[in-house]
Amino acid sequence: AQSVTQLDSQVPVFEEAPxxxxxxxxxxxxxxxxxxxxxxNQGLQLLLKYLSGxxxxxxxxxxxAEFNKSQTSFHLRKPSVHISDxxxxxxxxxxxxxxxxxxxxxxxxxxTILTVHP
Amino acid sequence: xxxxxxxxxxxxxxxxxxxFLECVQDMDHxxxxxxxxxPGLGLRLIYFSYDVKMKEKGDIxxxxxxxxxxxxxxxxxxxxxxxNQTSMYLCAxxxxxxxxxxTFGSGTRLTVV
Numbered sequence: 001a002q003s004v005t006q007l008d009s010q011v012p013v014f015e016e017a018p019x020x021x022x023x024x025x026x027x028x029x030x031x032x033x034x035x036x037x038x039x040x041n042q043g044l045q046l047l048l049k050y051l052s053g054x055x056x057x058x059x060x061x062x063x064x065a066e067f068n069k070s071q072t073s074f075h076l077r078k079p080s081v082h083i084s085d086x087x088x089x090x091x092x093x094x095x096x097x098x099x100x101x102x103x104x105x106x107x108x109x110x111x112t113i114l115t116v117h118p
Numbered sequence: 119x120x121x122x123x124x125x126x127x128x129x130x131x132x133x134x135x136x137x138f139l140e141c142v143q144d145m146d147h148x149x150x151x152x153x154x155x156x157p158g159l160g161l162r163l164i165y166f167s168y169d170v171k172m173k174e175k176g177d178i179x180x181x182x183x184x185x186x187x188x189x190x191x192x193x194x195x196x197x198x199x200x201x202n203q204t205s206m207y208l209c210a211x212x213x214x215x216x217x218x219x220x221t222f223g224s225g226t227r228l229t230v231v
Contacts, residue, residue, distance in 0.1 A: 044208065111160050
């Protein structure tokens with residue numbers, strides 16, 4: 001079984017400041033890792049994912065996350081946030097399937113509410 | 119783009135009523151999922167289905183059932199709604215054999231009074 005812990009339930013920051021949202025996971029097998037974002041009154045959208053290869057992955061809107069296998073972490077960072085980044089962010093994992101593919105269910109963390117102040 | 123459509127954004131039901139939440143996806147995904155989302159608890163899996171007429175319990179199936187008669191449609195049923203089932207319900211779908219994650223619907227906010 002897998003578990004995901006997001007270490008901060010709420011993160012307030014000022015606009016243009018850097019931010020880090022922390023995610024740790026526990027699993028007895030190798031996993032794929034994801035970050036999802038949920039804007040107010042909407043469903044979740046995939047922000048970025050780590051499947052294999054480079055441990056640093058990036059999104060199109062300036063977020064990045066680094067997979068650290070030894071620390072079982074997948075922290076999300078952005079060097080300069082905007083008001084529009086205000087949302088709830090979820091870290092999630094799923095076990096790697098046979099042949100390196102995944103079809104299994106995602107296990108989510110509790111979510112981190114990022115609030116960007118002007 | 120894949121679309122996952124949940125039939126209602128907001129629902130208000132009375133205690134004891136039978137409630138149906140509908141979810142339809144248009145990209146031939148094999149897998150479909152129902153989660154509930156509560157503040158501080160994240161998303162918890164209720165049921166999922168990996169094929170037509172196939173279903174498996176998630177982490178919190180008590181008080182719920184599901185139906186998947188067609189590949190594109192996955193229904194969540196509350197047999198006798200209770201106030202502790204007031205929550206946001208999210209449907210998602212995905213392909214088998216591809217590590218792309220889920221596509222989510224917009225959610226249904228259910229209030230049981």
